[in-house]
Amino acid sequence: MRLGRQERRPEAVADPTRGIELRGVSHRYGDRPVLAGLDLHLIEPRIGIVGANGSGKSTFARLLNGLVVPTEGQVLVDGLDTRTAAREVRRRVGFVFQDPDAQIVHPTVAEDAAYGLENQGVPAPERAERVAEVLARYGLAGHADHPAHLLSGGQKQLLAIAGVLVMRPARVVFDEPTTLLDLINARRIARVIDELEQQVLVVTHQLELLESFDRVLVIDEGRVVEDAAPHPAIAAYRSLMERR
Amino acid sequence: MTLALYVPRRSPVHRVPAGVKLLALAVLAVVLFAVPTLPMTGGALVAVVVVGLGAARLPVAALARQARTVLWWLIGLFVFHALFSDLPTAAVTVLRLLALVLAAAVVTATTRVSEMVAVIERLCSPLRLFGVRPARIGLVIAMALRFIPVLAERADRIREAQAARGGSARGIRGLRTTVAPLLVQLLQMAHTVGEALDARGADDVPPARGRRSPAPAA
Numbered sequence: 001m002r003l004g005r006q007e008r009r010p011e012a013v014a015d016p017t018r019g020i021e022l023r024g025v026s027h028r029y030g031d032r033p034v035l036a037g038l039d040l041h042l043i044e045p046r047i048g049i050v051g052a053n054g055s056g057k058s059t060f061a062r063l064l065n066g067l068v069v070p071t072e073g074q075v076l077v078d079g080l081d082t083r084t085a086a087r088e089v090r091r092r093v094g095f096v097f098q099d100p101d102a103q104i105v106h107p108t109v110a111e112d113a114a115y116g117l118e119n120q121g122v123p124a125p126e127r128a129e130r131v132a133e134v135l136a137r138y139g140l141a142g143h144a145d146h147p148a149h150l151l152s153g154g155q156k157q158l159l160a161i162a163g164v165l166v167m168r169p170a171r172v173v174f175d176e177p178t179t180l181l182d183l184i185n186a187r188r189i190a191r192v193i194d195e196l197e198q199q200v201l202v203v204t205h206q207l208e209l210l211e212s213f214d215r216v217l218v219i220d221e222g223r224v225v226e227d228a229a230p231h232p233a234i235a236a237y238r239s240l241m242e243r244r
Numbered sequence: 245m246t247l248a249l250y251v252p253r254r255s256p257v258h259r260v261p262a263g264v265k266l267l268a269l270a271v272l273a274v275v276l277f278a279v280p281t282l283p284m285t286g287g288a289l290v291a292v293v294v295v296g297l298g299a300a301r302l303p304v305a306a307l308a309r310q311a312r313t314v315l316w317w318l319i320g321l322f323v324f325h326a327l328f329s330d331l332p333t334a335a336v337t338v339l340r341l342l343a344l345v346l347a348a349a350v351v352t353a354t355t356r357v358s359e360m361v362a363v364i365e366r367l368c369s370p371l372r373l374f375g376v377r378p379a380r381i382g383l384v385i386a387m388a389l390r391f392i393p394v395l396a397e398r399a400d401r402i403r404e405a406q407a408a409r410g411g412s413a414r415g416i417r418g419l420r421t422t423v424a425p426l427l428v429q430l431l432q433m434a435h436t437v438g439e440a441l442d443a444r445g446a447d448d449v450p451p452a453r454g455r456r457s458p459a460p461a462a
Contacts, residue, residue: 067439087447095443102436105444107389108250111358119445145252145356149393163444 014078014088016170019043019199020064025073027059034059035222038073042201048210048230049203050237051219052244057203060219061175064201065093078170091120094169094198098176100156101149109151109159110135110144116167134166138192154185161192171199178206207234249306251353257300262359263366265351272347276340282332285339292343296350310349311342318342361386383446387437394433399426 025038035056042064051057062068063075066082066089075082077089097103106112110131117127135141138158143151148159157177164172174193178186190209193200202209210216216233218226218240226236252258257265276288296302318338325334352360361382368378402425403418411421 062439065443067442087445090443090445095440097436097440097443099433099436101394102433103440105383105390105437105441106386107357111356111386112390114358116444145250147393148390149397167444 014080014092016078018076018079020078020093020171020201021074021076022063022070023074023076025063025070025075027056027063027068027070027072033222035063035070038224040217040224040227042199042215044214045199046213046215047199047201048213048216048233049201049219050205050207050210050216050234052241055219056222057219058175061095061173061201061203064171064173065090065095067095091167092170094164094167094172096157096161096164096172096174096177098179100153100160100180103160103163104148104156107147108144109140109146109148112148112159113140113163113166116163120167130166134162138162152185153181154188157181157185157189158192161189165196165198169198171201172196174200174202174204176203176205178204178209207237210234249349249352250356251302251306253301253354255300255354257295257350258354260354262355263363265355266360266363269344269347269351273344276343280336280340282336282339285336285343289339289343289346292347292350296346296353300350300354302350302353306353307346307349310345314341314345357386357389391437395426395430398429398433402426402429 020040020042022038022040022042025035026033027035038060049057049060059068063070063082064077066075066077066086069075069083069086077092080089080092082089104112106115113131113135114127117130122130132141132144135144138161140151140155140159140162143155148156151159157180161177177193178189181189186206190206193202193209194212202213204210210230211234213230216226216228216230216237217224218233218237220240225240226233228236272288272292276285293307296307297304318341321341322334322338325337364385365378365382368376368381371378371381399422402422406418406421411418
């Protein structure tokens with residue numbers, strides 16, 4: 001019998017100690033290879049991902065919560081395969097996009113922050129409590145009923161982060177979260193990331209953000225060409241870029 | 245540009261359920277058309293203003309803004325009826341339209357979008373019989389309200405970028421040179437929005453869901 005829906009498969013058991021595993025992962029868009037031969041175990045609390053534009057970083061980030069399923073190989077999050085348990089994986093791995101305007105889907109701040117909780121079926125009183133708490137934590141409590149599109153760029157990114165964190169994922173992937181922000185807001189977002197208790201994986205061009213990280217991956221032409229502590233990895237990335 | 249007209253206040257009008265307010269608005273419209281007299285329309289207008297400014301504690305600007313948007317219609321209607329009917333008819337027509345516009349403004353200013361959407365979802369719930377998910381209809385409405393201002397901003401940016409390079413945003417050519425890049429941007433954005441919806445569990449259908457309860461007051 002063909003297994004057409006993930007619900008028909010036997011329930012996979014998650015093991016939070018396993019982290020994220022990529023086994024023989026390759027990905028291509030049509031005929032164009034984007035990522036190739038990735039075998040990684042991502043368990044450290046702070047992991048950075050750097051690479052040139054078009055190197056495959058964003059596709060790599062999307063693999064980690066099942067937004068993109070690899071054309072070859074397996075991505076396992078806490079032992080759950082992103083191919084067969086995408087919904088459960090997305091509950092465990094939050095994703096913050098580069099452009100908050102594309103991530104905010106409701107007209108007002110509180111409504112948008114509550115969106116993920118509605119999808120999880122969280123009862124209204126608990127939702128209200130959690131939304132109030134997360135908006136207060138990120139300085140948005142006074143904007144709860146304001147139109148989201150009137151927020152500043154930094155506030156929008158904070159709302160995008162709040163909308164993810166309110167769902168209490170165990171891990172959060174950030175795809176270039178500071179690219180569209182000025183220096184003050186970029187630093188503010190960096191502080192927010194630094195204070196998170198969750199495992200954090202950040203795709204960024206802001207190299208100073210990664211200095212306190214545990215591990216940095218350098219991606220070039222779809223392959224991990226350096227996988228080390230921040231200083232040697234960033235040095236290798238600079239050297240790679242200077243050779244271009 | 246803003247489509248979100250909600251004015252946060254702690255008032256008895258804000259606490260009235262959205263469905264009741266919408267029903268009251270519909271009843272008011274029927275009554276004003278069924279009883280087209282000057283005392284009725286004038287009284288309704290006064291009542292709406294008292295409810296809006298007094299009970300709901302809305303700022304005068306919130307109602308004045310809505311009245312301004314129909315000002316030229318009101319003037320046109322008044323002149324038309326004054327010329328082709330009579331002055332009492334002109335007054336009743338204008339007062340009726342103004343009362344309804346302000347009543348709608350009071351409803352939108354005292355009701356969160358999520359509460360309105362919840363009412364629409366309840367009204368759409370019979371469509372479940374045909375496989376339609378009312379929550380999806382609600383999400384579409386909320387997203388339309390959210391993204392129309394974003395679309396306007398993007399269009400402005402494109403026009404500015406063209407103006408900065410000596411282009412003109414006027415006329416058919418201006419329209420063409422704005423629409424094409426805007427469409428490309430919107431398609432790219434739609435892809436990311438789809439991903440964001442997935443990432444935030446849009447496909448999760450909790451057992452108790454089906455009706456989208458209003459967003460919490462934070």
